[in-house]
Amino acid sequence: MNMLRCPICQTSLTLNDKRCFCATGHEFPVTGQVPNIMLRNSQTADHYSFQWGKELDFYKAIRESQGDILKATASSKLGWKDYLPTLLRNSGSVLDVACGYGGIADIVKEAGFEGVYLGFDINDTLADIKKERFAHLNNFQFVRADMTDDIYAEAFDLVVCRSAIMYAPRPMETFAAIARAVRPGGHFVISAYTRKSPMRELCDDYFRGIISRMGEREAFEAVKEFTLFGKILSELNVRVQIPQDLPVLQIRKGEYDIQRLMYYHFLKCFWNEDWGFHNSSIVNFDWYHPEYSWRFTREEVAEWYEACGFDVVEYRVVPAQHFFSGRKRA
Template sequence: MSSQYVNPSLDWFENIIGLNIPQEGEKVELDGCEYIFKNGILRSSALLSAAQEQTSDTFGFKWSKRDTFEGEAMQDVLRNWLLEKYGDVTSSSWFKGLGENPVVLDAGCGASNSALVMFDQVLEKIRYIGVDVSEAVDVAKLRFHEKGIQIGALQSDLMQLPLPDQSVDLIFSEGVLHHTDDTKKALKAVNRHLKVGGYFLFYVYRKKGPIREFTDDYIREKLQNMSPQESWQEIKALTALGETLGDLDIEIDIKENIDLLDIPAGTINLQRLFYWHIFKAFYRPEMTFDEMNHINFDWYAPKNAHRQTLDEVREWCSEIGLSIEHETEELAGLTIIAKKTDQL
């Protein structure tokens, strides 16, 4: 590790939450809610909705399967995708303007997969708080520990984070807000912890064409009575079909827009036609089968997986004092970089 490492203790985290890190098994009260300190993580005792309980179980299972997302090919795809969506964040002037040791809240960190890639060049400088509703936060803490870095770790619902208002410099929420009971309410709840002048980076699912929307809801509902392990197995058939379509490497020419189905005219690979407009069956030839299944599972298994329009997201940001400085709209989702201009 670099001799410039400036984040060896959690004094800064204790200052933010307003108490000393408790002993193992000790219970404390934060912001009116009871937390227990277990395996180095403060965990909320608050009850979750049925949908959030299912989402917690799903992502706890998914992120425990480290061999399905830590491979080189998978990490390269993630790195390139984040760069395409957000740009080179840590080299940007606005990021440098946050100071030498900004407090970064990863709202819905999972295994910190995206954060470890996004902030790779500044991990030894940022003060990182990883929060997740699931036990995936244990994996996040372990992965940082393997790099010799301590983090502030919380297992908590994003709607009830035990952090003061305006206490963090940057919020990163990559593909998470739509997995809550209400995307807009989650955005608003998390935003209150951001300082005026700070930045909110997030990605949410985008609404797609009618066939894909119907199929997504249909498959997701079919999985609700299954355990995460059973869902993982069921989704393998979709992954196998996506792999078969991808290996065919066939292009077709759609002669004109099919407005009734929101399918545009043009030349498209057959696998991508299915992927974007019929059902999600991710395919990358450089990835293993389990890595592709991981991505399909991520999409279909959680009950909460809301989709938004760009106009909706713009309106929500305006309502809570976020000024959008960068947006990327893809068929898959919407990526936003916004500066907090008001404490609304």
């Protein structure tokens, strides 16, 4: 099965856990059963290698809580775990674009999927992920690759890109490139950040502009202020009544906890007591440090699907993220 194309010459790529080479002879290194076809490093790659690597070790916290820690995340609330198994039953092959720490791979594994799973990401921890959780599964292949490279071949029944498209410098172009990997009749499922209210958007861009220029360690120290501020607000335990819609400020009428009111409308300052200070800081680091982190309206993403020849068959939304599933027209 020709799953990916060579990022240099776009001919077919042969890859397994021992060797990786293209039809014209470009050979790529394989470390710990994971081929590496990245052509260059990037700020985003360094960020995610640090975030998923041993130093912060967010995955350790997930593992130790047996997944409980993820229940508060947008990804969990969007219901990936409920949605994917139905599609997997009708799919022989899955491409997991920007597979991160392997959250989608876990769902695919738990569903007892027997087809081909290929997950790739820019972070350098995939060899550990493969070894620790998927070593015994011959149908699970991981590759280190950059989703913005020209590597896609029309080969997959199901393509997933969870919470990643916003990190591309030009997300619409990257979306269109990834969409090429879907077979006619196949599905392309993504989640992506929603656009927030105007003051929150301004603050996001301002602080990202500063923090994304810092190295990983310095940035992680810096975002601890956001965690602390969120913790202080949360511990006030104050409810705020907004008696009417405020359309210019884009705040809906209702009762808010003061930390949530600040969080959704003014400043991302994640704090979750169950997660603790370190893990809450990872969430703030994940928000402010990557160089690109676009936010989208529902209509923008729907237009990408339409332009690439897909019918949107499922849409879900939670305050922070959209979820789209599109079926490629035959």
